[in-house]
Amino acid sequence: MTYSKCRVCRQPAIIDLPRHNANFCAEHLLQLCRRQVEKAIHDHEMLATDDKILVAVSGGKDSLAVWDILIELGYQADGLYIGLGIGEYSDVSLDYAQTFADERGLQLITIDLRGEYGYDVPTAAKVTKRVPCSACGLSKRHLFDKAALDGGYDVVVTGHNLDDEAAVLFGNTLRWDIEYLARQYPVLPARDGFPKKVKPLIRLTEREMAAWCIVRGIDYQVEECPMALGNKHLAYKAALNAIERQSPGSKSAFYLNFVDKMAPLLAGLNQAAAGDLRDCETCGAPTTGEVCAFCRLQERVSGNHPVPVELVLNKKARKAYLAAQAVGE
């Protein structure tokens, strides 16, 4: 038995959203999510109705939800999945992404990092002695850019949500990293060999995106990436959710007011930092050096024997990973 009622229709609610001081039934939760995406797209001129869109798909809730919403709203959008070689986690994630695409008759392009570029994320982390998320992010950014330009796409869509952006903003603010703060905007225009990139989920939380998937019957990778366990991003999210619990609406105020009030003041700094690009001597991608960071990583790491996931995890993450393996996840 449920007591709370949907704010819109007064039917039994399925979710409470304290930041809206309201409860919603399934139908009106979906309506809320669609409207928030439409508002983000409109306010920031993210997409045109005839744009050819490439969605960065991980098999997780956010990327599948944004792809689903864009198709519902009438956009033409293909997906791109990059196999990062993170053991069984990557295999299962691809299954979710491929199943989603197949069930809806959508096109999913797949790139296998080890098969096509000779390395994977665990091996890159081991060889470079840097955190895995560093090589992962660098590889994904380069390959999404390349695929978009090669495929003639107008824009790359990513599933970054309000929690993701608030956590990044929190980290940048803790360090007062002005260069990164100046770059943190939900639209990056196309320039100098980079495709346009947009984040239509900036007005929706992770909890709302997970709810979207559950209501829509979308199966997704629920488990956390083993390489991300214990990272700073998760710690920032936990801190923000602790504040949100005490003061609903804090997360959206923190990030969306930054976008409205602070980002315009920093825009000039962003343009000043964007100069002096030239073509990578190896692949032709835009870079500030002679060879781009992706090609330098590939040159350094490819050819190394694959490193198992558990060998590049910190002690806490390894314990969690091995526990998950023991119960067959």
Add this chain to the structure above:
Amino acid sequence: MIVRLRQPKREITVDGAHTVNQLLDQLDLNRESFLVIRNGTLVPGDGRLQPDDTIEVRPVISGG
């Protein structure tokens, strides 16, 4: 009631929680970071739970 948790996957038995919010409080979980599912359907914070329910408590936070 039986409660299915993730990361790692496991099942525990919980007694004494009559609502979703009481269950999350008892497990010391932040309501912002989890959803509760019963028979494939979301249950809101004040949704009543029964002793013979099987409940999934699903984390929604991802670090990638």
